[in-house]
Amino acid sequence: MSDKKKWERKSHLFSADEYVCPYCGFVTDKPKSVCPHCKKEVAGVKSDLGWVDEAEIFDIFGE
Numbered sequence: 282m283s284d285k286k287k288w289e290r291k292s293h294l295f296s297a298d299e300y301v302c303p304y305c306g307f308v309t310d311k312p313k314s315v316c317p318h319c320k321k322e323v324a325g326v327k328s329d330l331g332w333v334d335e336a337e338i339f340d341i342f343g344e
Contacts, residue, residue: 285324288312292329300326 286303300312307318
């Protein structure tokens with residue numbers, strides 16, 4: 282099993298996904314094998330379903 286950390290994908294309901302480096306917090310629009318900011322290797326992506334929370338807010342205001 283790899284000990285490398287993964288990009289954290291921040292999904293949004295009405296905007297593009299963002300990818301956050303697990304080492305330095307750098308935000309980019311596409312995951313890369315090496316973070317452009319801290320130069321550390323990042324392997325893979327883990328998802329954050331933030332868009333679900335955003336959808337719930339719209340549902341609350343729609344009632």
